[in-house]
Amino acid sequence: MKRITILSIDEDSSQFYKNQVTSIFKDNIKVDYRNLEMEPVLPIVETDLILYTDPEIINLLIDKIQCNVSQLMMKRTIPKKVLREINKIERDSDVLVVNNNEFMANETMALIYQLGKTDIQMEPYFPGKVVSKKKYDYILHIAPEKFDFLGDIVGKDIVTGHRILDISNALDIIYMLNIDEKISREIILKMMSVVPTYWYGVNYSMERKLISEVQLEYILNDLDSGVLILDKDYDISTINKPFSEIFGLSEREIAYKNFFEVFNKEEAFKTLVRKVEVREELTNINGIECFISVGNIDYEGNSYGKIILVKEYFDVVEMFNKSNKIVKSGYFSKYTFEDIIGKSNLMKKTISEAKKFAATDHPVLILGETGTGKELFAGAIHNASNRKKEPFIAINCSTLSKTLLESELFGYEEGSFTGAKKGGKIGLFERASGGTLFLDEIGDLPMELQPRLLRALEEQSIMRVGGDKVIKINTRIVAATNRNINKMVDSGEFRRDLMYRLNVFELDLPSLRERPEDIPYILNNFMVANNLSRKFSFGFETFLKSYRWPGNVRELKNLLSYLEVMTEREIYFCSVPGYLKSRENFEDGIVKYLILLLIYALKVINVSPGRRTLERVFSEMYFKISEVEVRNLVSELEKTKLIEINVGRIGNTITSVGMDYLIEHKYLLNGEESEIIIKLKELVDDIL
Ligand SMILES: Nc1ncnc2c1ncn2[C@@H]1O[C@H](COP(=O)(O)OP(=O)(O)OP(=O)(O)O)[C@@H](O)[C@H]1O
Incomplete structure (x- = not known):
């Protein structure tokens, strides 16, 4: 136990301060004293701190201090x-x-x-x-x-x-004698209720600290994860309720004890906690399978301890299941080939290929940019196959850690995950047996799991994690990725043998850019399905065909939701949300021909299509463009003889070659240019 020796003038004040310090620090400190009324004044040979009432007394008793010890003058208050x-x-x-x-x-x-x-x-x-x-x-x-x-x-x-000890003085003592946090907290709380202080800053900080602690406690106990906070000596300073519940250890049992004593038999846990940083490692602690994360509490280059987060394995799996991230759509797919919209030859060819693949039992590898319908095709293939009455299970390989994905796919035996679940757990390979397992984002399958998947495909059998029994399966694999899998194979990120196993049939889904005629067609179909009726203006059709559609059909679907709310009868280029109308979303060729169109239309309304006019009108009608780009495009148009550049008032003029081009490329058809002309007239009045 720590000791304090008080130096004061007389027996009365010594007794008073001894009682006071004892009543504040209770049994945590032993208090002794010396004063001038004592006969004799015994030397101080061993103590942890000297507390004195005023500088005079320390001068008078200095020769009695016969040990090397810190001294603190009392700060007192009323x-x-x-x-x-x-x-x-x-x-x-x-x-x-x-x-x-x-x-x-x-x-x-x-x-x-x-x-x-x-x-x-x-x-x-x-x-x-x-x-x-x-x-x-x-x-x-x-x-x-x-x-x-x-x-x-x-x-x-x-x-x-x-006078009585001030809070700031009590804080000094707590710091100098290294009194543990829980006790300090109680002391300060009690003092704050009775002691007025003129150390307003200290008081304010203490109040803020206590409020933050209450807030933290609330948050900690509301979290699903167990939290354990250690100080720099690995003493346990905080644990929350979930932590107590996971390990059946009450806060009273372990608070302020040393972590290594409490978990002395848990070698794996101890090793993790010693590390600087750990992200969700699966570990068995006292028979409980859990994910551990460890972070250092650093401040200005010094370490103040560790924070440890614990999630139970089964809670994590359940959470993923609930949010449908791991197993996306239950055990069936609602999609059929009827749901796939597209009239382009490219799409027709793709659908017909997919139908042929569906009739077999071989793996299919679906490649395509995001939003091109990979999951849609996977479901349609399953539902067109003779497995359609059996489960269709979709799992996203990118959302789970290696360990979790492994046990989800292959299951595990009771022995390997002690305690938590009797009888082990069946994996998705087994669950989908007879049906189809859709491995979405296969390009993100961790390297360590690739041999195991390869074996399952080659042998049509699996072994559960921690098990030694070979289990026969009859699961068809459909995999998909938007990554460039061939490049990944070349760079060694994906096993070549596995790729060959997966792409017995390869289905390449075309992006919307490759089949522009499908874009208004799909959008129209979506509208009909949603009971919407809108006319597409020429400008809007131009947008649909010239926009790059990086998010493909998904992006088109999102645009539909926007247009449903924001438009009434007709949809114009300007109805499109601003974030889509930026230069980088449009190919250079399109921009060039929109300029050509404007040169033509401006002439119709008798406005000279100079560079500056083109820049202002274009930016207003389509999207922001620079004058420099307009100049370059105009000179390209001239080089290809689509326009002539004349000096003086005549300015740029479209040639007969240019007119033919516009007609041929359907930029001028059946008087559709009238929308542009009307819009231009308004604009010219407004901005020119
Ligand atoms: N040809 C299509 N006809 C009708 N709807 C489609 C078509 N292609 C995609 N969709 C729809 O677009 C959305 C995205 O499709 P899906 O999730 O299948 O794409 P994905 O290629 O798997 O995307 P990601 O790679 O981002 O997972 C879905 O709502 C889907 O129904």
């Missing part, structure tokens, strides 16, 4: 009760402030000022002091009987008693 009495003293009253010596009398006066009582006249008094008057309005005493030396000086008594 109890709230006494402060209330002092605050009642009438303005301009004469007050004599009495104490044991000059230093302490002055200190008391300063304290009264600092606590806010500034409207009275105070005079210090101590043994030996000669005072100017015999009558004061008030006399502030420690205790009346102590000051018989007052003689015939009179005044109304206010008994202050000895």
